[in-house]
Amino acid sequence: MARRNDHTHEQIRQLALARLGEHLSNGPLANMSLRKLAQAIGYSPATLINVFGSYDQLLLSANADTLDQLAARLIEQQPQQATPQQQLLSFAETYLQFARQHRYRWQLLFEHRLPDEEAVPDWQQQRINRLFAVIESALAQLAPTQTAQQLQLAARTIWASVHGICALALDDKLFASSDIRVENMIASLIRHYVSDWQQQ
Structure with a gap:
C-alpha cells in the first residue's frame, strides 16, 4: 500500500480516474467498487x-x-462546409459510434445518479450544455426565427430520440430485421423530424 505522501491529491485523482477508465474499457461499473479501485492504485478507500x-x-x-471525450469527438468528426442537417446527422452518427466504442463509459454517464440532496455541479452542467449547444447551433441555422x-426543446428531443435508438441497438432490442441498419434509422429520424420542425 502506497504511503499517503507518495502522490499529491491531483496525482491520486488522475490515478483513480485512469484506473477506472481502464476498467470501463472492458466491463461495467457493477464489477468495480471504491475498495477495489483504491486497492488497484495502492491507496485506501478513505484516501x-x-x-x-x-x-x-x-x-x-x-x-x-x-463528456469531454464526446465533445472532442464531435468537433473532430464534424464535416467541413456541411449543411445544418448534415451537421445534425454527423452529431447523431458520432454519438452512436462513441456509444459502441465506449459502451461502459457511455452507460455510466446515464446510469449514475447523485443522491437527491446533491445538485449537479456547475462544472458538469457546463459540459452538458456545451453538447446541447452543438445541436442548437445547427438548428438555429435552419430556423433563425425560433x-x-x-431551440432547446428541439435539441433535447433530437438527442433523446437518438439516445433511445442507440440504447436499444446496444442492448439488441430494436426487434428489427437484419437489413435495417441503425444508421438508417437515425438518418430517417433526423430527416423527418427536422423537416417537420422547420414547418412549425
Missing part, C-alpha cells in the same frame, strides 16, 4: 474519499471526462 469527497463525486468526475426555448 479516495478524502480526494473526491465521495464515491459519487468520483464517478461524476469520470463522467466529466467522458426562440432559444424552442
Whole structure:
C-alpha cells in the first residue's frame, strides 16, 4: 500500500480516474467498487474519499471526462462546409459510434445518479450544455426565427430520440430485421423530424 505522501491529491485523482477508465474499457461499473479501485492504485478507500469527497463525486468526475471525450469527438468528426442537417446527422452518427466504442463509459454517464440532496455541479452542467449547444447551433441555422426555448426543446428531443435508438441497438432490442441498419434509422429520424420542425 502506497504511503499517503507518495502522490499529491491531483496525482491520486488522475490515478483513480485512469484506473477506472481502464476498467470501463472492458466491463461495467457493477464489477468495480471504491475498495477495489483504491486497492488497484495502492491507496485506501478513505484516501479516495478524502480526494473526491465521495464515491459519487468520483464517478461524476469520470463522467466529466467522458463528456469531454464526446465533445472532442464531435468537433473532430464534424464535416467541413456541411449543411445544418448534415451537421445534425454527423452529431447523431458520432454519438452512436462513441456509444459502441465506449459502451461502459457511455452507460455510466446515464446510469449514475447523485443522491437527491446533491445538485449537479456547475462544472458538469457546463459540459452538458456545451453538447446541447452543438445541436442548437445547427438548428438555429435552419430556423433563425425560433426562440432559444424552442431551440432547446428541439435539441433535447433530437438527442433523446437518438439516445433511445442507440440504447436499444446496444442492448439488441430494436426487434428489427437484419437489413435495417441503425444508421438508417437515425438518418430517417433526423430527416423527418427536422423537416417537420422547420414547418412549425
